[in-house]
Amino acid sequence: MLRMIFPDPLRLTLAQAVVASAAAIAIALLARRRHIRVEKDLALALVRGVVQISAVGSVLLLMLRGPGWLAVVALGAMVLAAAATSSRRAKRVPGAFRISLQAIAAGAGSVILIMALMGVIDTRVTTLVPVGSMLIANAMNANTLALERFRAEVASHERLVETALALAASPEASVAPYVQSSFAASLTPAIDNLRSLGIVWIPGLMTGMVLSGTPPVHAALYQFVTLAMIFASSGLTCLVGTTLARASAFSPAEQLVMRASAARPAAPPRGRAAARA
Amino acid sequence: MILRTERLSRVVDGRALVDEVSLDVREGEVLAVVGPSGSGKSSLLRLLNRLDEPTSGTVFLQGRDHRELPPRELRRRVGMIMQTASLFPGSVADNLRFGPEQRGATISDEAVARLLELVGLSGFAERDAARLSGGEAQRVAIARAVANEPIVLLLDEPTSALDDRSKRDVERLVRDVVAARRLTCIIITHDLAQAARVATDVLELRAGRVERIGPVKEVLRAAYDLP
Numbered sequence: 001m002l003r004m005i006f007p008d009p010l011r012l013t014l015a016q017a018v019v020a021s022a023a024a025i026a027i028a029l030l031a032r033r034r035h036i037r038v039e040k041d042l043a044l045a046l047v048r049g050v051v052q053i054s055a056v057g058s059v060l061l062l063m064l065r066g067p068g069w070l071a072v073v074a075l076g077a078m079v080l081a082a083a084a085t086s087s088r089r090a091k092r093v094p095g096a097f098r099i100s101l102q103a104i105a106a107g108a109g110s111v112i113l114i115m116a117l118m119g120v121i122d123t124r125v126t127t128l129v130p131v132g133s134m135l136i137a138n139a140m141n142a143n144t145l146a147l148e149r150f151r152a153e154v155a156s157h158e159r160l161v162e163t164a165l166a167l168a169a170s171p172e173a174s175v176a177p178y179v180q181s182s183f184a185a186s187l188t189p190a191i192d193n194l195r196s197l198g199i200v201w202i203p204g205l206m207t208g209m210v211l212s213g214t215p216p217v218h219a220a221l222y223q224f225v226t227l228a229m230i231f232a233s234s235g236l237t238c239l240v241g242t243t244l245a246r247a248s249a250f251s252p253a254e255q256l257v258m259r260a261s262a263a264r265p266a267a268p269p270r271g272r273a274a275a276r277a
Numbered sequence: 278m279i280l281r282t283e284r285l286s287r288v289v290d291g292r293a294l295v296d297e298v299s300l301d302v303r304e305g306e307v308l309a310v311v312g313p314s315g316s317g318k319s320s321l322l323r324l325l326n327r328l329d330e331p332t333s334g335t336v337f338l339q340g341r342d343h344r345e346l347p348p349r350e351l352r353r354r355v356g357m358i359m360q361t362a363s364l365f366p367g368s369v370a371d372n373l374r375f376g377p378e379q380r381g382a383t384i385s386d387e388a389v390a391r392l393l394e395l396v397g398l399s400g401f402a403e404r405d406a407a408r409l410s411g412g413e414a415q416r417v418a419i420a421r422a423v424a425n426e427p428i429v430l431l432l433d434e435p436t437s438a439l440d441d442r443s444k445r446d447v448e449r450l451v452r453d454v455v456a457a458r459r460l461t462c463i464i465i466t467h468d469l470a471q472a473a474r475v476a477t478d479v480l481e482l483r484a485g486r487v488e489r490i491g492p493v494k495e496v497l498r499a500a501y502d503l504p
Contacts, residue, residue: 162328163363167376167425168353253327254348 021046063125071125075112075132079105082140090147094258099244100143107237108132108139111229120225131226134205135233138190142234143241146186150245153178155260162256171250179242186238190231197227278337279304279461280325280355280429285334286485287320294320296485297334302429307455307462309476309493311469317485318465319360322431325463326355338429353380356427360434362418364406369393369417372406376425384424392420395457396450412443419447419454430455432464436471448475473497 002019006012024046028039063070082104087096112132115121121131154161154175164174197203198220205226209219249258280302287295295317302308310318323329325336327348336343343351353376364372370389377384384392389402396416401409409417415435422430432451436444452475455462466472472479472493479496481488489496 159359159361159363160365163359164365164375166326166328166352166357166359167379167421168349169375169379170349173379251330253330253344255328255330 017050060126060129063129066125068123068125071123071128071132074129075109075136078133078136079109082108082136082143086140086144086147089144090151093147093151093245094248095244096147099147099241099248100140102244103143103237103241104136104139106240107143107235108136108233111135111233111236115229120229131229134226135229138230139233139237142186142190143237145189146182146238146241147245149182149185150175150178150242150249151258153181154249154256154258158256158260165254165256171254172246174256175246175249179246183238183242187231187235190227190234194227194231197224203227278302279306279339280463281337282325283334283337285321285324285336286332287324287329288332293485295324295331298482298485298487299334300480300487300490302461302463304461305459306478307464307476308478308480309472310463310465310480310482311467311472312482312488316482318482319433320485321482322357322433322463322465325429325431326352326357328352328357349379353425354427355429355431356422356425357431358415358418358422358433358435361438362411362414364409364414364417364421367406368402369398369404369406369409370402372417372421373402373424376421388424392424395423395454396420397446410443411439412446415439415443415447416450419450423454423458427460429461429463432462434465434467437467451475469497 002012002015006015024042025039028042031038059074063074080101083097083101086100086104087093090096090100093099112121112128112135116123116128121128157178161174161178165171193203203223203226206219206223209222210216214222245258249256251257278301282298282300284297284299285295286293286297298317298321300308310321312318320329324331327336327343338346338351338354346354365375370386373389373392374384386402390399393399393401396419398413398416398420401413401417406414406417415438419435435451436447439447448471451462451464454460464472464475466475476493478491479493480490481496481500489500
């Protein structure tokens with residue numbers, strides 16, 4: 001129906017956005033009748049979403065006309081933003097921003113670089129930036145899950161960790177079970193996505209490719225390639241993230257500092273004594 | 278002196294948990310640390326094996342500043358038993374082997390059996406650690422600490438979470454193990470009668486500071502009018 005009213009593609013897209021938003025607002029109003037008030041959050045989220053995605057579209061448009069290195073700058077900025085977002089959500093992990101930045105840069109960054117060099121990801125800006133952003137966003141989510149799960153596991157097993165330390169265990173050995181469980185938990189969504197691919201869901205990338213005229217088999221295979229890359233980058237991110245979080249959980253003298261209670265001791269004396277620590 | 282502290286302090290959020298505590302512990306001494314809740318007993322114990330860092334002052338183990346020792350070596354030599362036995366998942370034998378395995382050593386089945394005999398749990402090696410009673414778990418925790426061959430044993434209210442019968446059993450066990458292994462021992466207790474039964478010396482803490490220290494009878498008589 002909209003196609004008949006709006007033959008111009010841009011106007012048609014805007015009309016589609018309005019209709020989709022109207023459906024979301026209608027649900028929020030329906031929820032209000034049950035005393036569930038989400039309309040304010042939804043309105044803000046819709047406005048924010050439109051502004052952000054329009055800005056990205058405009059930036060992509062500029063990039064298409066600019067030099068190729070702009071894609072690297074854009075992906076670098078995305079890694080920074082992802083690290084900031086992840087560290088806000090895992091703020092109780094000491095050094096969360098530094099850990100997130102290193103983990104996402106190492107995980108998503110290296111997979112994007114290797115795949116681009118091998119020709120798995122097309123190096124044109126229009127492909128590199130959207131596919132790269134998918135890897136970075138998934139790495140961010142996996143990193144947040146891994147850090148938060150690790151912190152929660154260590155906090156809830158504080159006594160066992162300190163018992164292990166008191167028995168002369170290394171920090172690595174004393175938290176090994178919690179590194180393993182947080183790593184496994186953070187990769188569960190990526191594994192589930194791969195497992196249910198095509199049965200439970202047809203991902204957006206594949207849908208978009210089919211809609212733009214790519215043969216469905218090609219689109220399906222490329223979607224599999226993307227999900228495998230997401231798994232690789234998320235896995236590497238979690239591996240680096242949990243390793244760094246483990247290190248931040250202990251002081252140089254191998255004392256547990258990542259605690260459920262966050263009381264802060266006065267700084268020990270500097271100088272000779274501190275140097276020996 | 279096997280263990281000495283020199284003006285040892287720990288301040289957290291502006292509050293002195295341990296306040297300039299200086300003490301000397303002789304080899305073979307059993308020092309009971311008493312005092313009201315919040316007087317810094319556990320905080321002091323955690324500084325002795327460096328589970329926490331002193332804000333100022335230091336600990337000397339056999340004359341060496343504890344910061345000069347690698348933390349793991351210090352903790353192997355100064356073993357610790359917590360208030361409630363936190364046993365690792367697995368069998369009793371797995372728990373006993375944990376400490377030695379950390380330094381690449383293995384202990385034989387015979388050694389495990391000897392340790393279990395020492396704590397009165399012969400035949401418990403393959404039992405699931407999660408299915409032990411509180412008293413049995415605390416005995417395993419003592420055997421696990423002893424398996425590391427420490428020279429000093431720190432006990433943080435080891436009987437406070439136990440019923441009366443288990444309490445007496447564990448107390449007797451501590452005395453036997455300390456004597457059999459010639460260990461130096463620092464034990465926190467709320468129970469003055471227990472301190473009198475177990476210890477050779479008593480340290481009384483108040484608000485993180487040393488109130489009294491000396492031979493058990495003298496301190497308890499002076500402080501609590503005990504006969």
